[in-house]
Amino acid sequence: MSNFFSKAEVTSSGRPVLLHNEVECHLLSAVDLEPEDHRHFSLLKSGLLILTTHRLIWLPSYSASTPTSASAIPLAAISHIFSSKKSLKSVFHSPRIRFQVLVSSDGRVFDPSSGSGSSSGSGSRSVVVTAVIRGKGDCDGFLVKFWDSWRARAWETTKTSSSGSGSASGSGAATGIGGGLYSSDGSVRMVGVAGILRKEQEMWESTDKSLQDAFQDLNALMSKAKEMVMLAEKMRQKLLSGTSSQTSGTNDEDMGSKEEMQDWLLSVGIISPVTKESAGALYHQQLSRQLADFVRIPLERAGGMINLIDAYCLFNRARGTELISPDDMLQACSLWEKFDVPVMLRKFDSGVMVIQNKSHSDEEVFARIKSLVTKPEALRTGISPTDAAMTLGIAPAMAKEHLLTAESKGLLCRDISPDGFRFYINLFPEIDPCNMYFVKDYGICSTWIKAVSTTGLGIGERSSTFR
Amino acid sequence: MQKLGDFKLPHFFNYPPYFTLQPVRETREKQIQLWKELILDYCRTQKIFVIRLEEEFPLFSNSVIERTLSHEAREAFLSALVAEGRAEWLDKGRRNCLILWHRIQEWADIIVNFVKDNGFEDSVMTVEEIRLGIESRGTELQGIDRTILVRALKLLEHKGKLAIFKGTSTDDEGVKFSV
Numbered sequence: 248m249s250n251f252f253s254k255a256e257v258t259s260s261g262r263p264v265l266l267h268n269e270v271e272c273h274l275l276s277a278v279d280l281e282p283e284d285h286r287h288f289s290l291l292k293s294g295l296l297i298l299t300t301h302r303l304i305w306l307p308s309y310s311a312s313t314p315t316s317a318s319a320i321p322l323a324a325i326s327h328i329f330s331s332k333k334s335l336k337s338v339f340h341s342p343r344i345r346f347q348v349l350v351s352s353d354g355r356v357f358d359p360s361s362g363s364g365s366s367s368g369s370g371s372r373s374v375v376v377t378a379v380i381r382g383k384g385d386c387d388g389f390l391v392k393f394w395d396s397w398r399a400r401a402w403e404t405t406k407t408s409s410s411g412s413g414s415a416s417g418s419g420a421a422t423g424i425g426g427g428l429y430s431s432d433g434s435v436r437m438v439g440v441a442g443i444l445r446k447e448q449e450m451w452e453s454t455d456k457s458l459q460d461a462f463q464d465l466n467a468l469m470s471k472a473k474e475m476v477m478l479a480e481k482m483r484q485k486l487l488s489g490t491s492s493q494t495s496g497t498n499d500e501d502m503g504s505k506e507e508m509q510d511w512l513l514s515v516g517i518i519s520p521v522t523k524e525s526a527g528a529l530y531h532q533q534l535s536r537q538l539a540d541f542v543r544i545p546l547e548r549a550g551g552m553i554n555l556i557d558a559y560c561l562f563n564r565a566r567g568t569e570l571i572s573p574d575d576m577l578q579a580c581s582l583w584e585k586f587d588v589p590v591m592l593r594k595f596d597s598g599v600m601v602i603q604n605k606s607h608s609d610e611e612v613f614a615r616i617k618s619l620v621t622k623p624e625a626l627r628t629g630i631s632p633t634d635a636a637m638t639l640g641i642a643p644a645m646a647k648e649h650l651l652t653a654e655s656k657g658l659l660c661r662d663i664s665p666d667g668f669r670f671y672i673n674l675f676p677e678i679d680p681c682n683m684y685f686v687k688d689y690g691i692c693s694t695w696i697k698a699v700s701t702t703g704l705g706i707g708e709r710s711s712t713f714r
Numbered sequence: 715m716q717k718l719g720d721f722k723l724p725h726f727f728n729y730p731p732y733f734t735l736q737p738v739r740e741t742r743e744k745q746i747q748l749w750k751e752l753i754l755d756y757c758r759t760q761k762i763f764v765i766r767l768e769e770e771f772p773l774f775s776n777s778v779i780e781r782t783l784s785h786e787a788r789e790a791f792l793s794a795l796v797a798e799g800r801a802e803w804l805d806k807g808r809r810n811c812l813i814l815w816h817r818i819q820e821w822a823d824i825i826v827n828f829v830k831d832n833g834f835e836d837s838v839m840t841v842e843e844i845r846l847g848i849e850s851r852g853t854e855l856q857g858i859d860r861t862i863l864v865r866a867l868k869l870l871e872h873k874g875k876l877a878i879f880k881g882t883s884t885d886d887e888g889v890k891f892s893v
Contacts, residue, residue: 654741660731661731671731673731674729675745683724683748686725
């Protein structure tokens, strides 16, 4: 059974790879996608349906035992969306969204981005696809957004904008020659200081107008928001009271209705209010995966370990707007334990928290530290966090954490003096208190003694004259 | 091999971390052990009975590597000796420490042997004579700290080996042996 739909690319953390200018609009969980002809094509069961400005993306659920690949339907291939029929039957089973999709000659979804055939040529046949919403998402809201995105045809504006800028520069060149305040097409020309002022004026006016429009919507939103907040509070109270009164018999029911309310609130746009239990809420899950993706490159640059605070700053800067709070960051990182992502959060004894690759090995770092600290120079004067940072290729603060961890494992000893904070290889284990003057022939103590005694002979000074 | 006076120092005396109180438990325990032995050895050979923390003590500094034990470190090592019964704090502020490189019982045994060796079984001596007299020259008792001597004598008195009494001279006590 082959796949009816086009393949969608997915990152290593399970997030969809978006196209240029593609923006996510809505999510629904536990959705089945059934092409009409499911004798020849497999149906996709119980996945995450993501509506974007360009596509409908279906991601397999993360707990699926058989790996099915992520699929997508370009909105450009959709020829019609059916309005939802409210019948007596629809009350009793899961809501459905049905739409018609253009199909190419092999019976699979027509992909307008591929070069095969013209847009109206080979995609003449259409097939009905049904999305069965088994989860508790807002089906009607999704449908509305679906219509909006489909009608907006965002995938076409990228072409028109590039051609539009071409024509603008063309007309600009034409009016370059010849004088007069009015150009050939009658519009006022922008000449001299007056022209600059007029241009500014026009810019202000258009900005003002668009702001006004925006604020219109915003005012409407604000009045709704007040109602929403009150409703959300009521819901929250109900949810909280639900957790405190726990009777053994009705536990399952309570969990079901609680999830329902959480999902409902989520779809209206209010983030899950029961923060301690919102590990199940979609927002934090998606944020967690997005963060895992993002942090990969900074991790590589930083040598495999990055301070949590640094990662937080980088992440928010990349997001631009829609900044996340430190709490969100911490939660997103804590969720990584539940998913199969290649990064993890780690807390050192000193309290410093870092993000590190799961493949990062402490043993390997200790081996490198050990080889660094047993070099003759290091045996004589020890190493500082800066020395370690240069050798290990990581930030000095991270290097210090590694040195402290190595110390706690008994590999190193600290030396605090006016010269600063330095570390030496730990000699103590080899020394016997009952036999303090005895030095083993091939142990680390004898190596150390040899290294230290060469300075007395002036070998260090001698080599410096060979510059 | 480095020396402090005529005292031979172990090789790790030039190891800088030896002079920094180590935070890691296992390492610190080893460090404390080594310092305890070193302090007792040094005091025994140099006949030092009291260490005053606020004064300079040659063992606590190493000019070759330019390191000195901090006050905290000194207190830690001496407290470890006290806990083992090899030292005692002379004041509540822990500024002065009496070092018992021989335990009081050992000193008592030394006194008994001294008495027997010199035939003083029934004699009378002053405390100062025991410390600085001709007979004690060349023995371990020579120059013994007075506090320690009196404690050892009191221990022996308790066992009935001697009797301490206030002498005729105003500032010294006498001892009558009945070993």
